[in-house]
Amino acid sequence: MKLRILCAAYEAALGYDYCPDEDECAAYSKEVITNFTEEEFYKAGATYQGQKPSQIMDYIIEEIASLKDAQELLKTYNRWRRGEEIDQPNVTDIGKAIDKLTL
Numbered sequence: 001m002k003l004r005i006l007c008a009a010y011e012a013a014l015g016y017d018y019c020p021d022e023d024e025c026a027a028y029s030k031e032v033i034t035n036f037t038e039e040e041f042y043k044a045g046a047t048y049q050g051q052k053p054s055q056i057m058d059y060i061i062e063e064i065a066s067l068k069d070a071q072e073l074l075k076t077y078n079r080w081r082r083g084e085e086i087d088q089p090n091v092t093d094i095g096k097a098i099d100k101l102t103l
Contacts, residue, residue, distance in 0.1 A: 008036040009044035070097035
């Protein structure tokens with residue numbers, strides 16, 4: 001999930017003051033006690049190399065907000081599906097919300 005990769009990138013960036021490249025990130029995973037896998041650190045380095053911790057934190061906040069939006073849309077959809085008199089949510093948006101929360 002994207003949020004785990006972002007958090008791994010943030011953790012690595014704290015150790016270096018920037019997010020190192022993928023190989024250095026993967027090696028970092030062996031130096032620290034963490035809940036992130038070597039693969040997650042590798043992907044983090046490949047995606048966020050050179051980014052400062054503050055930049056990565058901005059991405060984390062955006063991702064959390066995006067997940068919250070998807071969750072709220074699905075709650076609205078469920079209320080509509082159960083008969084509440086509200087407009088039917090857009091089915092494309094519903095699909096994107098499901099993907100966001102499950103992929």
